[in-house]
Amino acid sequence: MLELIGRKLLQNLPTEMAHDLSIKMLASRTSILVSTKQIINPIELFGVEFANPVGLAAGFDKNADALRGLSQLGFGFIEVGTVTPKAQKGNPKPRLFRLPKNQAIINRMGFNNKGVDYLVSQIEKFKPNGILGINIGKNKTTANENAVEDYIYCFNKVAHLADYVTVNISSPNTIDLRQLQESKNLIQLLESLKNAQIELQKKTNKYTPIVVKIAPDQDKLTTKEMALNIKNSGIDGIICTNTTIKKNNLKKENHQNQTGGLSGKPLLSRSNEIIRSVREAVGDDFPIIGVGGILTDEDAMSKIRAGANLVQVYTGFIYQGTQLIKAINNKLIVQTRRK
């Protein structure tokens, strides 16, 4: 009930203000949000034990400010970031738009974040018991030729605190970032990251899995090539997908023509297509995390059927709240029992 009132209140505030307020509430020790019991539906992937297969996608808690509250909501894992080496403001506001008729969001945030040192200090203050992913990117002012340095810098800063690190090369809101998905750039970036991962393991005795998050907008052939490049580089998994720049077939409403990445329901089938293509390319055993357009338990199931091992939610969590996490887990438990 409290959550319902909170959600209604937040829905009537300007979108980014509502988001900032949610982060503040979740960050406070005396969170007014009702905490949920840990949902146990265990699954192992890339050597990591997840309490359940439903995660919070990157971008909600970019600076790891709200881990205290988020870790009480029943997620099996939380991904913070995208974080960049230096703090940056992101694009001018407004840059976040709700499209309720479409159960969607358009955002052009542009990696607004307080920088990797701040994120590290926040996690050092509060590290959740559950699984923590840290999503890394490059600064806007770093040219693509030097992008490798930004990713290596962030990886080395966060790896000791992360259960896995996500390499984000698929946001549509940093100019030319997606060029890093092209074969030559991708192989170069991932070889360097793989070396950094091995070097760090030698020093610290801790292996931190790396996954790469890809876009939903390339064709099937390109997706398969990308997936193979990622697998062949010795990377541990793939997250499919980020937001889409394609905005056809939207129901008419305010903001439908805003520039930025579209998330939520209209992304579901496109994102599932990418999962299918990646699964075809990499075979049965390679880890895939499916994200994009999960608004119901059935949507989550469609991702598992397409080939995902775990799922993440962002827009669905904004519209449905924590009940979505419970519903998906119930569905997936029933499904596993039936197998």
Ligand SMILES: Cc1cc2nc3c(=O)[nH]c(=O)nc-3n(C[C@H](O)[C@H](O)[C@H](O)COP(=O)(O)O)c2cc1C
């Ligand atoms: C406001 C907003 C900010 C986001 N920021 C990031 C980000 O910083 N890094 C990232 O990898 N993905 C980011 N995403 C993408 C989500 O993690 C997710 O991949 C995408 O929204 C599709 O999932 P959904 O349909 O459940 O929202 C963002 C999404 C939204 C809506």
